[in-house]
Amino acid sequence: MHGPDAVIPAIPQPKVTNPVPDLERIVSDIAEEMRARPDRGEVATYIPELARADPNAFGIAVIAADGQVAVGGDADVPFSIQSVSKVFTLTLALGKIGNLLWKRVGREPSGSPFNSIVQLEAEHGIPRNPFINAGAIAVTDVILSGHQPREALGEILRFMHFLAEDSSIGIDEAVAASEQRTGFRNRALANYMKSFDVLENPVDYTLGVYFHHCAIAMSCRQLAMAARFLAHGGRNPSTGFSVVSAERARRINAIMLTCGHYDGSGEFAYRVGLPGKSGVGGGILAIAPGKASIAVWSPGLDASGNSHLGRIALEALTQRLGWSVFG
Numbered sequence: 001m002h003g004p005d006a007v008i009p010a011i012p013q014p015k016v017t018n019p020v021p022d023l024e025r026i027v028s029d030i031a032e033e034m035r036a037r038p039d040r041g042e043v044a045t046y047i048p049e050l051a052r053a054d055p056n057a058f059g060i061a062v063i064a065a066d067g068q069v070a071v072g073g074d075a076d077v078p079f080s081i082q083s084v085s086k087v088f089t090l091t092l093a094l095g096k097i098g099n100l101l102w103k104r105v106g107r108e109p110s111g112s113p114f115n116s117i118v119q120l121e122a123e124h125g126i127p128r129n130p131f132i133n134a135g136a137i138a139v140t141d142v143i144l145s146g147h148q149p150r151e152a153l154g155e156i157l158r159f160m161h162f163l164a165e166d167s168s169i170g171i172d173e174a175v176a177a178s179e180q181r182t183g184f185r186n187r188a189l190a191n192y193m194k195s196f197d198v199l200e201n202p203v204d205y206t207l208g209v210y211f212h213h214c215a216i217a218m219s220c221r222q223l224a225m226a227a228r229f230l231a232h233g234g235r236n237p238s239t240g241f242s243v244v245s246a247e248r249a250r251r252i253n254a255i256m257l258t259c260g261h262y263d264g265s266g267e268f269a270y271r272v273g274l275p276g277k278s279g280v281g282g283g284i285l286a287i288a289p290g291k292a293s294i295a296v297w298s299p300g301l302d303a304s305g306n307s308h309l310g311r312i313a314l315e316a317l318t319q320r321l322g323w324s325v326f327g
Ligand SMILES: NC(=O)CC[C@H](N)C(=O)O
Pocket: 081, 082, 083, 084, 114, 115, 133, 179, 186, 211, 214, 278, 279, 280, 281, 305
């Protein structure tokens, strides 16, 4: 005899992988250690609104393959993601025009600061990679083509909502307005590229979208959620849906590893050993392929414009868990 339960179809369960031993303890230890450190780097001031960030803030969120979430410190406080947004705009632009993107932007490390102008002249207005400012502006221009700025921005924001499974993510308008007022260098970069026809749209439109996507505010938890597809062969591990192909995820990770920290990319690879992308708001997104998506935040920066404690925290995490991609 079967009981009534026998007719209820089985509910499909997500694939369960082994939980990471001690993950929660390691993450909370690191948050404690970072909170106690006196060396905090320098908060960015060239975008006046960013200068308001609290140098004592520190947050970390790690989302493992089985969905386990380990957080520490200010993991739920939203901050200005700035250049971390460039990972997501690159993903969208590749989705829109595929490998044609590489006619407009290179994929070599620049060895220069994020807002450098010098290489652009020698290389005929083609930025070295999609993560320096010039490259990210060219990528934004690709997303904008065929749309009004408001629509393009809406598309970027909806993509973040979809990836993070969180429609509360928004733009910090005060940060966007602050950069609109003071972004003279980015204006120079964009105008210079426009003179080589690398940008298709009016410079002000492209920059407007760029400044606004840099001003997206997210917490470490939201950022780690949004980047899960990069750690899992292009798939969202909780739904199983594919965001990009495995090949594309691998390639975005490769560009993060080689270019994600500007002229600090070599040092980040040496110390942390993971693909990562930093922003001047103090956020760093890092990907441990097959293992986890990780976001850290501490607003004080080092000389290359990357989060000082964020990098130290990631170095501690990868060492304790043996997560470096270099073994
Ligand atoms: N490195 C960064 O985060 C720079 C982003 C910033 N919006 C700028 O264009 O200057």
